Amino acid sequence: MDKTVIKGIPSSLDVFQKAVEETLMEEVLRFFSEVPRAGQLVDPALEFDTGYYLAHRIETIHRIRMTAHTDALALAKMINEDYDLACRWGDYIVEEMKHDRLFLEDIAMHGYSTQEIIESDPLPSTLALIEYLVDRIKTLGSLPAVAYSIFVEWNSARTSRAAVQRAASVFGEQYVRGANAHQEIDERENHYEEMILIAHRLTLQRGGVTLVIQLLREITSLLQSTFKELDQLKITPRRASTAL
Numbered sequence: 638m639d640k641t642v643i644k645g646i647p648s649s650l651d652v653f654q655k656a657v658e659e660t661l662m663e664e665v666l667r668f669f670s671e672v673p674r675a676g677q678l679v680d681p682a683l684e685f686d687t688g689y690y691l692a693h694r695i696e697t698i699h700r701i702r703m704t705a706h707t708d709a710l711a712l713a714k715m716i717n718e719d720y721d722l723a724c725r726w727g728d729y730i731v732e733e734m735k736h737d738r739l740f741l742e743d744i745a746m747h748g749y750s751t752q753e754i755i756e757s758d759p760l761p762s763t764l765a766l767i768e769y770l771v772d773r774i775k776t777l778g779s780l781p782a783v784a785y786s787i788f789v790e791w792n793s794a795r796t797s798r799a800a801v802q803r804a805a806s807v808f809g810e811q812y813v814r815g816a817n818a819h820q821e822i823d824e825r826e827n828h829y830e831e832m833i834l835i836a837h838r839l840t841l842q843r844g845g846v847t848l849v850i851q852l853l854r855e856i857t858s859l860l861q862s863t864f865k866e867l868d869q870l871k872i873t874p875r876r877a878s879t880a881l
């Protein structure tokens with residue numbers, strides 16, 4: 638994705654980004670203090686639970702496909718808010734909506750078909766997250782969808798490589814080809830920086846960083862609920878169709 642700095646952005650972009658990242662770090666600390674087995678997908682010191690890992694992957698697929706809808710709602714809003722910015726957001730969301738395929742490819746290696754994943758029910762917290770985003774986009778415009786993407790891309794840049802490496806060490810590299818491809822796209826296209834630029838420009842008109850911080854706190858709370866639900870699930874791993 639084009640990383641050209643958007644014209645008209647004042648130097649306060651750095652201040653904006655710093656405030657966002659301080660909030661995200663606070664939320665990570667809260668995650669580790671409140672969520673059982675937090676970090677078990679990345680921390681080699683914790684026991685690896687294959688059922689938890691698979692449930693997390695399946696929920697990620699649900700979330701990608703459902704946020705494709707809220708991303709599109711946000712695009713419709715952003716076209717009226719800032720047409721040039723909407724073109725950049727449009728490029729981003731078209732890329733993102735195809736990422737389910739990458740994770741479906743990996744989960745197929747564990748014996749799960751695309752159809753059964755798509756037809757399975759998302760967790761209540763995922764439905765709550767989507768309901769929240771639809772509701773906020775209606776009243777606030779496109780920013781809530783961008784705030785969600787800030788979190789996702791920041792988290793991807795910080796922890797995804799470690800999570801992919803851990804899964805690869807347990808199952809083998811052939812089980813994480815999709816996740817690796819996803820990581821490379823995020824890095825090559827500078828998705829996190831792109832989301833910061835879009836959010837900053839949107840909030841110059843209204844809300845400022847305070848609104849982004851409020852949205853990030855609400856979104857991370859909803860995502861924490863997903864991890865609490867994952868902790869309660871008892872999933873027996875299916876024997877993979879290829880050799881485990």
Ligand SMILES: [Fe+2]
Binds near residue numbers: 733790822823828
């Ligand atoms: Fe991304």
